[in-house]
Amino acid sequence: MPSDGNGPIIIPDAAQGDELLQQFGMEEHPQGGFHGLLEVIPTKADYVLDLIRANSLWPLLSGLSCCAIEMMSTATSVNDIDRFGMFPFRASPRQADVLIVAGTLTTKMAGPLVRLWEQMPEPKWCVAMGTCTTSGGRFKRSYSVVQGVDRVMPVDVYVPGCPPRPEGLIYGMMKLHELVKQRRGEWRTYVDRGPQRTRWEGDVR
Amino acid sequence: MTKIDPDIRIPDPIELDRIEEQRLRSVAGLTPAQAIAGGEYAGFDQVGIPDRPPQTEREREVYTLDEGEMLINMGPQHPSTHGVMRLVVKVRGEVVVDIDPVLGYLHRGIEKLCENATYTTVLTYVDPMDYLSTMHNEHAPAIAFEKLYGIRAPKRAEYIRALVVELNRVFSHGLMMGFLALDMGGLTPILYSFINRDEIVDMLSAISGQRMLFNFFRVGGVNWDTNDEFLSRLGTWRSHVMKNIEMNEWMITDNEIFRARTINMGTLSGKQAIDLGVTGPNLRASGVPFDVRKAHPYSIYNELEFDVITQESGDSYARYLQRIAEIKQSINLIDQIVDKMPHGPVQAQVPGIIRPKPGRAYGAVESPRGLYSVYAISDGGPTPYRFRMRDPSFITLQAMPVLMPGRLVADTMAIMASLDPVMGGVDK
Amino acid sequence: MAHLRRSRPAADALGRRRSLSAPAAAGSLVRILTERLGNDLHDLWTDEDTVEFQIDGSRNVDVLRTLRDDPDLDFFMLADEAAVDYGPGAHFEVVYHLYSDKHPAWVRVRARVDRSDPRIPTITNLWKGAEFHEREAYDMMGIIFEGNRDLRRIYMSPDYRSFPQRKDFVLPDDAADSAAAGVNPLERPETWDLSRFRDAPAVTFPPSSERPDAPAEGAEGGETLADKSRPR
Numbered sequence: 001m002p003s004d005g006n007g008p009i010i011i012p013d014a015a016q017g018d019e020l021l022q023q024f025g026m027e028e029h030p031q032g033g034f035h036g037l038l039e040v041i042p043t044k045a046d047y048v049l050d051l052i053r054a055n056s057l058w059p060l061l062s063g064l065s066c067c068a069i070e071m072m073s074t075a076t077s078v079n080d081i082d083r084f085g086m087f088p089f090r091a092s093p094r095q096a097d098v099l100i101v102a103g104t105l106t107t108k109m110a111g112p113l114v115r116l117w118e119q120m121p122e123p124k125w126c127v128a129m130g131t132c133t134t135s136g137g138r139f140k141r142s143y144s145v146v147q148g149v150d151r152v153m154p155v156d157v158y159v160p161g162c163p164p165r166p167e168g169l170i171y172g173m174m175k176l177h178e179l180v181k182q183r184r185g186e187w188r189t190y191v192d193r194g195p196q197r198t199r200w201e202g203d204v205r
Numbered sequence: 206m207t208k209i210d211p212d213i214r215i216p217d218p219i220e221l222d223r224i225e226e227q228r229l230r231s232v233a234g235l236t237p238a239q240a241i242a243g244g245e246y247a248g249f250d251q252v253g254i255p256d257r258p259p260q261t262e263r264e265r266e267v268y269t270l271d272e273g274e275m276l277i278n279m280g281p282q283h284p285s286t287h288g289v290m291r292l293v294v295k296v297r298g299e300v301v302v303d304i305d306p307v308l309g310y311l312h313r314g315i316e317k318l319c320e321n322a323t324y325t326t327v328l329t330y331v332d333p334m335d336y337l338s339t340m341h342n343e344h345a346p347a348i349a350f351e352k353l354y355g356i357r358a359p360k361r362a363e364y365i366r367a368l369v370v371e372l373n374r375v376f377s378h379g380l381m382m383g384f385l386a387l388d389m390g391g392l393t394p395i396l397y398s399f400i401n402r403d404e405i406v407d408m409l410s411a412i413s414g415q416r417m418l419f420n421f422f423r424v425g426g427v428n429w430d431t432n433d434e435f436l437s438r439l440g441t442w443r444s445h446v447m448k449n450i451e452m453n454e455w456m457i458t459d460n461e462i463f464r465a466r467t468i469n470m471g472t473l474s475g476k477q478a479i480d481l482g483v484t485g486p487n488l489r490a491s492g493v494p495f496d497v498r499k500a501h502p503y504s505i506y507n508e509l510e511f512d513v514i515t516q517e518s519g520d521s522y523a524r525y526l527q528r529i530a531e532i533k534q535s536i537n538l539i540d541q542i543v544d545k546m547p548h549g550p551v552q553a554q555v556p557g558i559i560r561p562k563p564g565r566a567y568g569a570v571e572s573p574r575g576l577y578s579v580y581a582i583s584d585g586g587p588t589p590y591r592f593r594m595r596d597p598s599f600i601t602l603q604a605m606p607v608l609m610p611g612r613l614v615a616d617t618m619a620i621m622a623s624l625d626p627v628m629g630g631v632d633k
Numbered sequence: 634m635a636h637l638r639r640s641r642p643a644a645d646a647l648g649r650r651r652s653l654s655a656p657a658a659a660g661s662l663v664r665i666l667t668e669r670l671g672n673d674l675h676d677l678w679t680d681e682d683t684v685e686f687q688i689d690g691s692r693n694v695d696v697l698r699t700l701r702d703d704p705d706l707d708f709f710m711l712a713d714e715a716a717v718d719y720g721p722g723a724h725f726e727v728v729y730h731l732y733s734d735k736h737p738a739w740v741r742v743r744a745r746v747d748r749s750d751p752r753i754p755t756i757t758n759l760w761k762g763a764e765f766h767e768r769e770a771y772d773m774m775g776i777i778f779e780g781n782r783d784l785r786r787i788y789m790s791p792d793y794r795s796f797p798q799r800k801d802f803v804l805p806d807d808a809a810d811s812a813a814a815g816v817n818p819l820e821r822p823e824t825w826d827l828s829r830f831r832d833a834p835a836v837t838f839p840p841s842s843e844r845p846d847a848p849a850e851g852a853e854g855g856e857t858l859a860d861k862s863r864p865r
């Protein structure tokens with residue numbers, strides 16, 4: 001397991017009884033892995049890169065409905081999400097790390113939204129903001145509303161509320177930071193995590 | 206459909222491409238290329254011509270390309286379409302020839318849900334309609350249901366209603382100023398608008414308990430009486446709101462770029478506006494003094510002193526000035542309401558599930574975007590038999606194919622922002 | 634609270650002093666209406682601020698033109714155009730609300746439309762702004778407005794087949810046998826591949842012989858669904 005960042009530096013990939021490491025004075029750590037006097041720490045680049053990423057997640061400027069107004073309120077002066085390195089709301093999915101789905105997802109919009117999500121480069125994260133996106137919310141019974149955005153794309157953090165207060169969204173973002181740090185070096189698994197969208201008839205790539 | 210202004214001459218890019226290609230081919234000794242059929246260039250944003258017979262006359266008109274024209278797609282995800290609207294724009298070079306709004310990306314079936322909900326619950330479903338004027342969304346159904354049920358809200362409740370509704374109008378118009386500047390590339394005014402908006406929304410959450418979708422109105426009254434926190438926030442806000450608005454105005458109104466991009470842009474005459482069903486500030490900016498608060502006074506508006514403000518020119522700049530004048534008017538109305546507010550109960554005696562007698566009622570209010578009305582039919586049951594909402598921004602969008610042709614693509618966004626549509630209301 | 638109690642600034646500093654409502658009694662409106670419209674007028678009824686009457690569906694353009702152009706009536710603004718479904722076996726209604734600054738009342742005109750052959754002339758020649766109202770009514774109820782030059786679906790995608798606001802379209806969780814039961818809405822998301830609409834059914838309404846007062850799609854054996862969504 002990767003460490004939480006405060007304990008000893010643990011190298012999980014080193015094989016048990018690695019002679020090379022023992023030559024450098026590394027010992028087995030009770031929590032698993034190795035630690036020692038080495039000044040240069042052999043590690044994966046993604047461990048470090050993801051720590052950096054976590055502190056500068058750029059969201060995609062995409063609002064679907066009412067929740068988007070609260071998202072904007074979070075981004076402007078009073079609540080100022082800039083404090084968390086999230087200032088530039090990018091207009092292009094190619095430059096964004098986080099998709100904040102803010103608002104009701106309708107069946108007509110589902111295709112374009114999934115397309116946006118697929119256009120974002122890995123690693124990427126999705127935050128479902130509001131009850132509409134977590135479960136359908138007050139429109140759960142409607143004939144044209146997707147009952148939760150997790151039916152069409154994987155979701156990392158759910159922020160409940162109708163709409164969530166800006167503080168709620170900021171709390172969700174802090175949770176996302178924790179999550180990115182926790183899973184650092186393992187983002188490749190994001191590609192395989194479910195639930196995955198199935199290919200629909202008539203869908204163009 | 207308005208044809209493109211023949212005076213505008215812009216080099217046709219496709220023609221230039223073709224000339225350049227033929228030149229290169231002749232240099233390389235190749236045979237001249239075949240003429241490129243319209244729409245063959247598979248650009249990222251280009252829309253294909255539908256591979257089916259057009260369904261209507263208008264669709265044939267939009268999707269038939271003349272020489273040198275092409276179709277460009279904007280949306281449904283686009284930073285300045287004010288939500289999830291899609292525009293199919295037919296352009297010649299950079300000049301818009303025709304525009305076809307494609308709606309429904311936010312259609313949530315609110316009317317159908319309301320027909321399956323009790324009268325009290327309907328007032329929660331209408332909140333997310335036009336999400337910048339939530340209080341107005343609840344006001345019209347409350348009026349219609351009170352007519353159906355045959356009760357009236359107490360005097361104090363009507364005053365509180367008028368108070369919150371005017372507060373809502375102030376922040377909605379304030380946001381319009383910010384969005385209009387944002388669509389022309391100015392980021393600062395939106396920050397001032399949101400400071401004002403957050404202050405008002407916090408104030409309204411002190412009285413209603415919810416921050417954005419307030420759900421404050423009830424059939425026969427309002428949910429809560431005013432409390433100390435609300436009043437103290439109101440006082441603080443009132444003491445410096447004019448400074449905030451004037452700061453914003455000072456940044457926008459005389460800005461040279463802003464004036465160049467709004468004056469004489471998207472001019473709508475009063476006759477045209479009435480024909481297209483445009484209402485609210487957009488109609489008044491064209492010189493027609495129609496305001497539901499005066500035309501069919503509801504609530505307590507006949508006890509307040511105010512005039513219908515109009516502008517002369519009907520262009521984007523007039524629509525912007527109209528909003529500012531209405532903000533000041535609303536603040537004046539708020540002062541009057543606070544002065545005259547009587548004491549008393551805020552809720553009439555109404556059972557939890559009301560069953561009005563069979564009948565029909567029409568309730569109309571002046572929302573920040575225009576005439577917002579509700580037509581409700583009761584069949585004696587606990588739910589409305591038919592619940593119909595007329596949303597102003599939905600109807601206002603019809604002005605786009607009239608205003609846009611002959612303008613540059615970049616100006617379409619500025620003109621649209623001056624019309625101030627909200628997609629939650631457009632798509633219901 | 635002292636600052637809230639300041640004296641009011643003069644109201645007329647803010648705009649031109651121009652009031653719209655001319656005082657007129659609803660009684661005079663009713664008299665003028667009966668004079669001008671004569672036989673077209675059925676079931677006249679008045680409310681505290683509304684004058685309401687019914688007309689034949691086929692006469693709507695004439696009646697509305699009289700209301701708009703007659704100098705004594707002068708209902709220059711179309712406030713609303715709504716469609717109402719009175720359920721299977723009954724009829725549709727198209728309801729117009731008009732505004733005039735000469736009269737202190739809204740006028741509500743109810744035009745009846747046959748449910749098995751829902752056709753009514755368009756009023757886009759009188760008010761161009763009726764176009765979106767009519768497209769919405771077509772999309773939600775399936776009423777054909779003859780002469781409207783843009784009668785496409787406006788909210789649902791072009792290949793959607795039901796008319797959601799008809800009374801026999803029941804919400805999914807209300808009745809298992811409703812039109813939408815068992816249909817995963819995600820099976821048909823809208824994509825930008827317009828070519829797949831080539832085989833989509835045309836937007837024209839099927840001839841009434843094939844679809845006599847048809848229940849919503851998916852109902853078996855043509856049985857008419859009662860509206861189960863309304864608890865009594």
Ligand code: SF4
Binds near residue numbers: 104131418
């Ligand atoms: S959760 Fe509430 S505020 Fe958010 S989109 Fe849905 S209805 Fe609107």
